[in-house]
Amino acid sequence: FVIFIALLIYAMNLEEFSQSWHFMFAFEPHKITFNTFVESLGQVFFSLSLGVGTIATYAANAQRNENLLKSSLWVVLSGIAISLIAGLMIFTFIYHFGGKPSEGVGLLLISLPLAFSSLGSSGAIIAALFFIAMLFAGLTSTISMLEPSVSILRDKYNFSQAKASYILSSGIFTLGFLVIMWNDASLSLPLIYGKSLFDILDLLTSSCLMPLGMLILLLFLGWHIKKSHLRVWTPYFSNALFYIWWWILRLIAPIIIIAILIS
Structure with a gap:
């Protein structure tokens, strides 16, 4: 939060901040379709890790007197806050360096590094701070996404927490490596139904x-x-x-x- 807010303050001092604000918040009702709601709900599933056992695993480890409604509201509201901060900050940087907003992996791993690199030495500092923040975000998500499977191996098959974590992490690493290799154009690996x-x-x-x-x-x-x-x-x-x-x-x-x- 500290890193993201610091980067947001930096972005607010750039001329393109107003352009970023308009991109995110300009209300254009004619563009709202059924697909808008479907895609928004899909994003909710992804952002809150719904449907993969993560929330159920957290709830199972909560105190019996835990107010789960209050906990859920904190999770949702903090998620919205960090998303808005990240969006305003990221799109300001993209516009500042003459880029166009993309989405997903292209935005995070292609557009932003190119934007940061054009800043020189200060860009290197901002990039380091940004990707440290992303590292923490990714790490906490990884732990929570791994825990349902770890819990099953631990509770049903008597694996130790460490052994279950190592086995599952190795499998995920292997699959992740395959995904990266598949995107390497020089290897010419076949597409699956065009994907x-x-x-x-x-x-x-x-x-x-x-x-x-x-x-x-x-x-x-x-x-x-x-x-x-x-x-x-x-x-x-x-x-x-x-x-x-x-x-x-x-x-x-x-x-x-x-x-x-x-x-």
């Missing part, structure tokens, strides 16, 4: 497995677990709020996720 291995895995996880995993979880909680049990587990809800949440769980959220999957 690279990275694109296939991206499509499979964010567009299929995560929404499907969340749908199964919602149906299990909303239709299989007794309502009385859910009520006991959520003492921080008022009765009215509980019923609203319960019907979102049973009906509204599953319908939205099915719409995402169909699209």
